[in-house]
Amino acid sequence: MKQVVLAPAKLNLTLDVLGKRPDGYHDLRMVMQSVELADRIELETGTGRGLEVRTDLSFLPNNEKNLAAAAALKLQERSGKRADGLSIAIEKRVPVCAGMGGGSSDAAAVLRALNEGLGVGLSRMELAALGMEVGSDVPYCVLGGTALAEGRGERLTPLPALPRCHVVICKPAFSISTPELFRAVDGVKLRCRPDTEGAIAALRDGDLAGVARRMYNVFADVLPARQGAEVAEIRTALVNYGALGASMSGTGPTVFGLFDREDLAREAWKGLRALYRDTFLTRTSGEDM
Template sequence: MLFGKKQEITNTETTVYARAKINLTLDVTGKREDGYHTVKMVMQSVALHDEVRVVVTHGEKKPRGIVVRCNLPYLPVDERNLAYRAAELFYESTGILLETCEIHIEKRIPVAAGLAGGSADAAAVLRALASLHAAGLTDEELCAMGLKLGADVPFCLRGGTMLAEGIGEELSALPAMPHCWVVLCKPPFAVSTKEVYQAIDAVDIRQRPDTAGMLKALDKGDFAGVCRRLSNVMELVTAAKRRQIGEIKEFLAENGANGTLMSGSGPTVYGLFSDEGRAKTAAKMLGRRFADTFLTETV
């Protein structure tokens, strides 16, 4: 034969759910010399998720490198996308040969909402690639890789109910939060996390989250105790500038929520409900005013 056997093209793929997170507590405890703020916070995964499908192709004549596709046309699909950077970091860190890696993101988590949607997508890509390439990475190694992308990525890799300290990377597993329904509402504006952190330095924080009390409530499976201790110092900054934060919290409380809080740096506000029917009704009513309103649950 004058020509060798045609190289076979092979595809392997997997789909990972990239789950949103909410903060049950968030306290800013200090500021490091490098400018990063230290935090102490309790985070919780919820069922609302992006769907991240990763396809790895071998044997193409012209490998295409990293290709990101998303159902939202306004989101970047190059190096500005954290999922893209996650794939880039994975191949650089492991030394595995990159041929073609396609990442398909079906976004459901609101963007720039305080729900760690971008971090969740990045974590999903790391999980998917570690599995597809049988890289043999431990959770600790994946989390160390994820931390290079952002402080929320290690939590998104692990999920559940966690205490986060340091800049968010020091994670301790906690007893699972009692199951409840969660109504999420993102008002129609974005919040800059960087600007909120900068502003928090000048705020007189008179009442900080009772993190110890929250841990005790979780340990006892005390849902009412969890709801009483919901607290986020970032609200002092964001809610002062945006009255909708307080209005949404008030609406949720008046319509059956056992507890309400802003998540992360905002602007998403959530309500915890023990009663599914009340949660559905509140979500339906709130959704008439705010398009980004979701009914979900803790996981």
């Protein structure tokens, strides 16, 4: 059987680090949002050739180290239902190492597709719990839409949908070390934290501008100086183009802005695309596509 699924990128409307846990992980509190920018995945079961993984980026793993493959193996192991050979072909559209959950979303899309295709029958929340064994962002990516994620990301509370809007996404041409940022957060007293409750209240009121004003990511405060300055410049540029608010997603370095007018969003996209190759114009979405 062949299936084609999309794996939408995620954005962090808010991101707070509450502290380090005894197990070495961190407790997080984040309002998450999916967008229409998505990887495209083709799956075929019953190939009789074992597990095959292909991507259009040569540096990505093409074995069980790929999160999509790891998710497929985990679901088959847990359910006892076998694909009798599985081919996974991933067309990457979401930038990698960007704080947008691209690999996690690929894994979540494969879980959803095989859950249906193999007749496993897990509920969305059961599938999200299984996804935690693959990666911390996978549970949210299984759920999609607008949600509060807590703990390592496994405690999910669906929220009222963010009003549909235009999004400009810009990834500068450098990567950020996630472990280094967590160590940096552990070494300072954070002066500012997101107004998560205010953002949730604005979502309940359908107040897009109210959500945008409250977007905040504590990791932006502990970036290395040069990278932090560039992230701040992009954020300022988005606001100057007319974004209702702008913030960094995940551990970065991607910056995004929310727009209530398409013409302003398109101008921002054109302007930033001239400076940064990985610049995208998209929209927010509801549940995963």
